[in-house]
Amino acid sequence: MAGMSELRTVAVLGATGSIGTSALDVIARHPQRLRAGVLAAGCNVEALVALCRLHRPDHAVIADESRFEALRDGLREAGLPTQPHAGARALEELAAGDACDTVVAAIVGAAGLDSTLAAARAGKRLLLANKESLVLAGELLTAVARAAGATLIPIDSEHNAIFQCLRDGRVDAGVRRVVLTASGGPFRGRKRADLAGVTPAQAVAHPKWSMGPKISVDSATLMNKGLEVIEAHHLFGLPDARIDVLVHPQSLVHSLVEFDDGSTLAQLGLPDMRTALAVGLGWPQRIASGVAGLDLLAHGRLDFEPPDPDTFPCLRLARQALLAxxxxxxxxxxxxxxxxxxxxxxxxxxxxxxxxxxxxxxxxxxxxxxxxxxxxxxxxxxxxxxxxxxxxxxxxxx
Missing domain, CATH: 1.10.1740.10 (RNA polymerase sigma factor, region 2, helix turn helix motif)
Incomplete structure (x- = not known):
């Protein structure tokens, strides 16, 4: 596996989305250490070709096979030597092959599952931003990664925070519990009766993070946090009873780890995915992410409160599913x-x-x-x- 003294070649799967764009921003800051070798997108050929102009990868993949000619012609017109590919099989082969040693798995939904498993099976450094891989197939993915010696680094800000607070990113005998923080979403403090008439536009207006519509609604229902409890169970091998959730509206404390000696370590930072991506790309070294430091005096206060299970039952439903x-x-x-x-x-x-x-x-x-x-x-x-x-x-x- 490439150390940070060598050049690390990265496949960014889901390159045109918000996490992919953030990953490419971090990669571009470190031309001596990092390069984008593979860029993959779903169906947006124009955006993918634009990224190829900027980052000049060896390979570009469009998941939608009907868009292959458009990708091939777009790359040719741009005068790029980047090789075009299309379809799920190409995605898996590139994620598992010699074209990269590091994979940013940021394809949304179950569509990202096969390429994520292929990268894990090939023993890659896997920066995991695809929730479904862990929620659907957590036991399978972690077993495959363990067997192949893959390095699994979560990119969700909460799990990345826990990863940073643990020695070598792993839970050892001294860990008592982990605490995931939740912003509370746009409806924090409201009661169930207040939510009957809320609109999609209101639900998507997240107070702290810029996210797609699906994940924004999940944040509003707290299902997002329920899915993160399931992910934390698989990533860190902890039972449901040792994974807690606290609502923290400022979104500056990303998660906490409590140890048997009474110590609690927390990771704090501005709500920007580039921090977690820089941890994944540079680990165990720290590299610049483009994110400013945290000025606690400017923010003034940090508040915490318990989640409301009656108003937001999705968190309870997720725990039920984990236990089942x-x-x-x-x-x-x-x-x-x-x-x-x-x-x-x-x-x-x-x-x-x-x-x-x-x-x-x-x-x-x-x-x-x-x-x-x-x-x-x-x-x-x-x-x-x-x-x-x-x-x-x-x-x-x-």
Whole structure:
């Protein structure tokens, strides 16, 4: 594996999204240490070609195979030697092959699962920004990474904070518990009755972070934090009882680790993903990220409060799925994706999101999940069930 004295070659999967863009910003600050060798995007050829002009990777991949000619022609017109590729198979082969030693896994949703597993299986340094890899297939991914000697560094600010607070990024015998912080989202302090009529625009207006619509709604329902509890369980090998959540509206303390001797270590910083990405790209060294230091005097105060489980039941549902194990987290995640999509389209109300997830978890009990095929089947079954009950939930919220 390349040390920081050598040049580290990075594949950025999901290069046109916010995390991909932030990763490329950090990479560009360190031309002697880091270079983008592979850039991958979903279907936006124009944005991908623009990034290739800037970063001159060896390979560019468009997931949508129908866009291959457009990518090939765009690269040719730009006079770039970058090789064009298309489709999921190309993505997996490049993530696992000699084109990179480090992979930023930032493809949103289940679409990012295969390439993430391929990189882990190949023993890469894997900067994990794809929640679904851990929520759907956490046991599988961590086992594969362990067996191949891959270095798994979480890029979610909360898990990255825990990683930074632990010796060598691993939980040892002296750790009592970890505490994930939550901003509380745009509806912090509201009661359940206040949320019946909230609009998608209100739910997407996150007070601290700039994120896509899906993850912004997850933050508003606290499902995001529930998924992070499941991720923390897989990343750090801790049971649900040793993973706590605190609402912290300033979003400056990203997470805390409490030790058996009574010490608590916390990681603080401005809410900017480039910090976590710089940790992943430079670890165990610290490298410049472009993020300013934290001026605590300017911020003045740090507040903490418990989450409200009655108003935001998604956190409780996620813990239920974690305890049930097997296919339950995949079911939770799929039902939530269907519900959030329906809410963003105006087909159901905000409070219907947890109701639909709860109904799906009840209807599809957890089964063992020893393979990716079983997890995909659970995901598909949950989507079918949640989709078939949408009209009912839509009329319930009207």
């Amino acid at each position: 194990g097997g296919t339950a987290p995949a079911t939770l995640n799929a039902a939530n994706e269907v519900a959030v999509s329906a809410f963003l389209q105006g087909r159901i109300g905000f409070l219907d999101i947890p109701a639909l997830v709860a109904d799906t978890l009840s209807a599809l009990p957890a089964a063992a999940a020893t393979s990716l095929d079983e997890l995909r089947a659970a995901d598909a079954a949950a989507r079918r069930f949640a989709g078939s009950t949408l009209p009912f939930h839509g009329s319930a919220s009207a």
